[in-house]
Amino acid sequence: MTSAGHAIVRSLENHGIDRIYTVPGESFLDVLDGLHDSSIDTVVCRHEGGAAYMAEAEGKLTDLPGVAMVTRGPGAANAHVGLHTAWQDSTAMVLFVGLIPFEHREKEAFQEFDPKAWFDTGAKRVMVLDHPERANELVAEAIFAARSGRPGPVVVGLPEDIIQQQINPVPHPEIPIAMGGMTVSDWKELHNALLDSEKPLFVFGGNDWTQKAAADFTAWLEAHDLPAGAEWRCEGTVPFTSPSYIGPLGYGRPAHSQRVLDEADLIVFVGTVPGDVITGGFTSRQDWNKRNFLVTIDPGLRGRSGPVTHQIVAKPDVFVRDLLRMDLPVNDSWKSWRDKLRGLQVEFSTLPERRTSGQVTMDSLMSHLVPRLPEDCMVTFGAGEHTNWAHRYFPTHGYARMISARNGSMGYSVPSAVAASLRHPERLVVSIAGDGEFLMNGQELATAAQYGAKPLVIVADNGEYGTIRTHQERQYPDRISGTQLQNPDFALLAQAYGGFGIRVEDNESLPQALDDALHAVDDGRFAVIHLVVPQRDKAY
Structure with missing residues (x-):
């Protein structure tokens, strides 16, 4: 016999989970007790938002969901920001939330809330353990739901009294997920579309790749002289230095990468879809005479805009596996097209001249920092104009080397850097944070110190919420309001x-x-x- 809470811990172990992020609460003490003798590394965080961000980043860094555990009411509310990030970024994540005892429901008990009402529109599934003997089953279902189809967050509620009940647990095997793949007709359609194209473009994105698939995809693109651009904040799947890489597609993008979306006569989106950010607010690539192939495991195409010529229902790995069999003839127009786009990207990403005097700027930072970086380095950041320098100059040489929040969530930089450093202690992890963004979760540096994470965090302090100031200047020139900051000494x-x-x-x-x-x-x-940088410092 064992408690349901202890069974949950054993089931997480059996599914390969080796780390969880938590802020403790009395509502799930039995699970915490189960973790005491567990092989799972328990990382105690300083705020539920930080714990949820770390778990979300973990989901981007591994092929399993990141796991966070928080308490009821206020704890669950604080963790909600990480769920929204996982939902919009399509990241596999499981959030366990301690709940009031079963018999206290509907009585306005201390910290009572309805998890389904709170989370149902922003999570793939919301489940509550109402029967202790289903503990192992719910863990298996939660991990399956987070990973299957388009990945995303899952919430599991744990009533305080239910997890303490004794059961005879029956192990639940891992539930396999469908990977999809190219059918014969898919393969022929794509093959013919490429042969018929003079200016094809591949766009890659999402968190559902593996290192091998990314490397194979890059090699195939290079062998066929084909160009590829990165979804916003997904750089690295095709390396920064690849002759096929033509730059980022998203906010703050260079002008050439915006134009290329409409210039291309065929775009193949792999692991992502042409959504709001890629299309510049649903303005580019909206003509239904354009040809778009969408490679995604999500048959509902959530977040898509513009034309769909053909959908291939597949995760990136199996699509690339099938793509490798497609050996196309040499096409001089492809090489000319790719070389033109690559040349513009190389020009755009060439480091600025090093300055040795005057006030420090972000240009100066990148010109001095990048030559000091090892090839396997990683970068994390949250939201703000300071991130534009990372998009432009930071050399990402592999999949999941850039970890960021595509929902534009502030406060993500430090927690994601802690998670990345713990997952890859042998690598240099650089986090580029804004002053306002840093202060939202900078306290997680205490977590870094406690568990030996060692990121290099660069705080760009311009004394304002810079992105909002930029929007403000466009709409209300010379009327600065609500965007200025007075900061501590971050050092x-x-x-x-x-x-x-x-x-x-x-x-x-x-x-x-x-x-x-x-x-x-x-x-x-x-x-x-x-x-300490100037207020109106701009990346481009």
Whole structure:
């Protein structure tokens, strides 16, 4: 006999979950007790939003869902931001929420809420463990639901009294997920469309790839002189240095990558669809005379806009597996088209000249930082104009090397950097945060110190919510309102949390500050560079 709470922990172990992120609560003490003797690494966070972000980032970093555990009412409310991120970013994630005892329902008990009413429109499934003997089944169902089809978040409610009940648990096997694949007709349709095309373009995105599929896809593109662009904040699946990579497609994109969407006579979207951000607010690629092939496991094509010539229902891995059999003849027009787009991207991403005097800028940062980066480095960030420099200059050389929130969620930079550093302790993880964005979850540096995560966090401090200020200037020129900030010394804050911190205001001191910060990371500590930049600093 064992408790249902302990059975949940054993079932997570059996499904390969090796880390969970949590803020503890009295509503799920029996699960916490089960974790005491578990092989699962329990990471205690400082805020439920930070825990949910870490779990969401974990879902992007692995082929299993990220897992978070929070308590009822306020804890669940705080974690909701991570669910929205997982929903819009199509990230596999499971959120376990402790609930009031079963017999206390409908009495306005302390911290009572209805999980289905709160989460049903922003999660793939919302389940409540009302029968203790179903504990293993619900874990299997939750992991399956999060991974199957278009990945996304799943919520599992755990009533405090139910998880304490003793049961004879029956192990529940992993539920296999359908991967789809190209049918013979799919293959022929795509083959013929490519042969008929003079200016084809592939667009890749999503979190449902593997390293092998990304590498095979890149090799196939390069062998056929075909260009590929990245969905917003999905750089790396086709490496930054690949001759087939023609740049990011999303907010802050270079002008050429916006135009190419309408110039291409065929676009094949792999792992993503032409949604709001890619199409610039549903303006590009809306002509139904255009040819679009959509490769996605989601038959409902959620988030799609514009024409659909043909849908291939497949996850990226199996699509690439079948694509490798498609050996196409040499096409000089493809090479000319690809080389033109690649040349524009190389010009766009060439590092600016290093400055050695004057006030420090983000251009200066990138010109000094990028040459110091190892090839396997990673970058994380949340939302804000500071992210444009990462899109433009940061060299991503593999799948899941850029971890960010495509729903534009602020506060994501530090939690995702902690998760990435814990998952890949051998790699340098750089997080580029804005001052407003950093202060939403910067307290998770305490979590980094506690568990040995060692990201390099660069805080671009321009004393304002810069993106909103930009919108404000466009619509209400010279009427700044509600966007200005007064900030602490982030370097001292980092030191208080137990890491390395340094404040940089001029270009002259930047190189040494980077070297000192990277040395601290090599020594096993996280580092924060407080970069004081001008308010109207622009990436392009």
